[in-house]
Amino acid sequence: MATNDTQNPETDGLHHVASADELEEGERIIADVEGREVAVFNSNGDLYALSNYCPHQGGPACEGLLSGTLEVDEDEDLVWSCEDEIVACPWHGWEFDVTDGRHTASDKYRLPTYDVREIDGELYVGL
Amino acid sequence: MSSTTQQADRIRSIDDLEVIVDTDFHLTERQEDIFPYLESPFDEMLNTQGGDDYGYLGRVYPAHGMVYSVTMGKADSETVRTADDIQKGKDLIEWDKAIATPTQNLYLGAVHHDDLAAALATAYNNWLLDEVIDTDNGVYGAAIVAPQKPVEAAEEVDRRADEDGIVAVMIPSGSVDPTLGNERYYPLYEACERAGLPIKMHNAGGTMMTRFPSTWKSMNRALPVHATSHNMMHQTNLADMITQGVPERFPDLEFVIQEAGLGWYPYFMRRMDHDYMGAKWDAPMLEKLPSEYLKDQFYLTSQPVEGADDPQYLNQITRLFEGEDNLMFSSDYPHFDFDNTDELLKILRSEFSSEEIQNIYGKTAERVYDFD
Ligand code: FES
Numbered sequence: 226m227a228t229n230d231t232q233n234p235e236t237d238g239l240h241h242v243a244s245a246d247e248l249e250e251g252e253r254i255i256a257d258v259e260g261r262e263v264a265v266f267n268s269n270g271d272l273y274a275l276s277n278y279c280p281h282q283g284g285p286a287c288e289g290l291l292s293g294t295l296e297v298d299e300d301e302d303l304v305w306s307c308e309d310e311i312v313a314c315p316w317h318g319w320e321f322d323v324t325d326g327r328h329t330a331s332d333k334y335r336l337p338t339y340d341v342r343e344i345d346g347e348l349y350v351g352l
Numbered sequence: 353m354s355s356t357t358q359q360a361d362r363i364r365s366i367d368d369l370e371v372i373v374d375t376d377f378h379l380t381e382r383q384e385d386i387f388p389y390l391e392s393p394f395d396e397m398l399n400t401q402g403g404d405d406y407g408y409l410g411r412v413y414p415a416h417g418m419v420y421s422v423t424m425g426k427a428d429s430e431t432v433r434t435a436d437d438i439q440k441g442k443d444l445i446e447w448d449k450a451i452a453t454p455t456q457n458l459y460l461g462a463v464h465h466d467d468l469a470a471a472l473a474t475a476y477n478n479w480l481l482d483e484v485i486d487t488d489n490g491v492y493g494a495a496i497v498a499p500q501k502p503v504e505a506a507e508e509v510d511r512r513a514d515e516d517g518i519v520a521v522m523i524p525s526g527s528v529d530p531t532l533g534n535e536r537y538y539p540l541y542e543a544c545e546r547a548g549l550p551i552k553m554h555n556a557g558g559t560m561m562t563r564f565p566s567t568w569k570s571m572n573r574a575l576p577v578h579a580t581s582h583n584m585m586h587q588t589n590l591a592d593m594i595t596q597g598v599p600e601r602f603p604d605l606e607f608v609i610q611e612a613g614l615g616w617y618p619y620f621m622r623r624m625d626h627d628y629m630g631a632k633w634d635a636p637m638l639e640k641l642p643s644e645y646l647k648d649q650f651y652l653t654s655q656p657v658e659g660a661d662d663p664q665y666l667n668q669i670t671r672l673f674e675g676e677d678n679l680m681f682s683s684d685y686p687h688f689d690f691d692n693t694d695e696l697l698k699i700l701r702s703e704f705s706s707e708e709i710q711n712i713y714g715k716t717a718e719r720v721y722d723f724d
Contacts, residue, residue, distance in 0.1 A: 281629070290425045295633040301601075303636065315428040318421030318630040330632035331641060 239342065239349035248272075248348060251309055253287060256350065263350055265341055266291065266323045268309050273323045274341035274350045275312075280334045284316030287323075287336070294320055294329055366446060376554070377441065377450035379432050379484060381457065381476060383409035389478035394471040412468065413459040414527075416558030421630055438484070438491055449490040451519060451552070452480065458556035461499045462527035462563075469498035470505070477512055485517035494522035494552050502536050506543035513547035521547070526555030529563050530570035564588075582612035587620050590646070594624065597637025599645040606720055610653045611684060615665075618672035621646050647674055651720055653682035654712075655691040660699060667703035676708035680717045 242256045242265055253266045255277055262277035264287030279286035293308035311329065313320045320329040326336040340351035366372065384407065387400040421427035431437055442450065454460075457476055463469040473496050480493045495512040497505035512518050521544050525532060532553075544551055564584075571577050586609055593599065599607075609617075624642035628635060638645075652673070659665045670679060684690040700709055 289427070292425070295636045297597075297636045301597075301637070313421070313426035318427030320426065320632055328629070330629055330638070 239351045242348040245343050245346050272341045274339040276337040279314045281319050284314045286314040289313040289315035372447045374447040374450040376453050378453050380455045383407035386475045389475040414462045452493040458524050461524040462559045466500040470501040473498045487517045492517050492519045494520035496522045499528045502540045506539040509543035520550050520552045522552045525553035526559035583616040586612050594642045595635045599649045600637050608651045613658045614669050653680050655682045655684040663699040666699050679712045681713045
């Protein structure tokens with residue numbers, strides 16, 4: 226097969242999702258990547274890609290509220306934290322940390338995360 | 353029969369099920385649904401044009417003021433008020449048949465205006481029959497009754513008994529006062545029996561707590577109190593202690609839970625974990641699952657052992673809360689219901705190793721109580 230001159234070695238093996246300016250801070254895009262639903266988040270300016278399939282009962286985990294969560298500080302006072310880093314599955318409210326996919330309450334459950342990159346103003350995901 | 357045939361018979365997914373019946377499919381009725389069906393004098397008495405969403409009717413029903421995932425926007429709650437809504441739920445759950453259950457009216461029994469409560473029950477049932485029940489599509493319903501007015505409730509059952517699609521009578525049971533053994537409910541029971549309809553009982557978190565303290569008073573015999581109060585009170589205390597982080601704050605402290613039976617305990621562990629998974633924010637002190645605190649810092653004593661005539665049950669229950677580490681023998685002698693020393697042993701020895709039995713019968717207690 227002839228080599229394709231327009232091929233960019235940087236984006237090899239990656240899947241185009243959207244152009245970067247379509248994804249504002251605090252927003253997300255759900256993309257179909259080779260039959261898998263992948264959510265790309267812009268959380269406080271950083272990009273994260275996670276599976277949209279909830280390990281609880283298969284709900285669309287990444288389509289729920291992106292907000293923070295309640296924690297306690299050293300004095301055991303309630304604090305609101307991780308603003309815009311926690312996505313809650315709309316089905317039963319399980320919370321996942323979008324920065325690493327972990328469930329806030331248990332390491333036993335996590336959303337798979339994927340490589341996500343911005344190249345020349347375009348967003349790509351690697352499975 | 354070959355193993356291939358046996359495998360083919362196995363149920364792998366819900367697709368292999370012959371029929372799915374959802375026996376508790378909730379409606380989210382609002383006053384705007386119910387008001388058009390109110391009968392005299394309440395339709396004239398109330399402003400039935402006013403209000404939005406739950407509307408002012410919400411003030412007639414008690415509210416418990418707790419914050420839930422839905423309130424915080426962390427979980428969605430679909431509206432189920434129309435045929436389209438029901439279809440959406442049917443498509444998701446994939447039921448063939450469902451019995452519609454109310455939501456706001458789970459609190460009906462806690463409404464303080466008894467006559468209005470009975471009128472609201474009638475109006476809800478009118479709406480249910482008119483707008484919800486659709487037997488061709490598998491949608492059935494339960495006629496709700498107001499337990500505040502048992503005689504009117506019986507009349508309501510008589511009125512609905514032959515309606516197509518009414519397959520049960522629903523008592524909002526979390527708020528009944530007195531409890532449902534009282535003779536005042538007999539007319540209602542007679543009516544249900546006459547109608548050949550089963551009674552659905554459904555609590556709501558908020559309603560139960562409006563009655564819990566007085567429930568003891570309304571049970572005028574010893575048996576129901578003894579059978580339920582030990583484990584109910586333990587569950588209430590433990591749930592609160594764990595949620596507030598008591599074992600997290602005092603990691604060296606151990607607790608011994610006494611005289612409440614065993615079966616509720618594995619249930620309770622799993623119920624707590626189940627709820628916690630969707631509400632980490634409501635117990636932010638916790639570093640691990642509720643069941644892990646229970647396994648690490650809490651112990652059960654054995655007496656009274658329920659189900660001693662059913663070794664399979666008792667062995668499984670004991671395994672389910674890791675009784676080999678968390679159960680300590682007790683007799684409760686000389687109370688009337690004490691257990692003989694070998695009561696438990698006879699059963700457990702078929703399942704547990706000698707080492708585990710040693711634990712249950714003494715080693716664990718030695719560790720917990722540090723006798724020297
Ligand atoms: S399916 Fe996601 S929380 Fe239940």
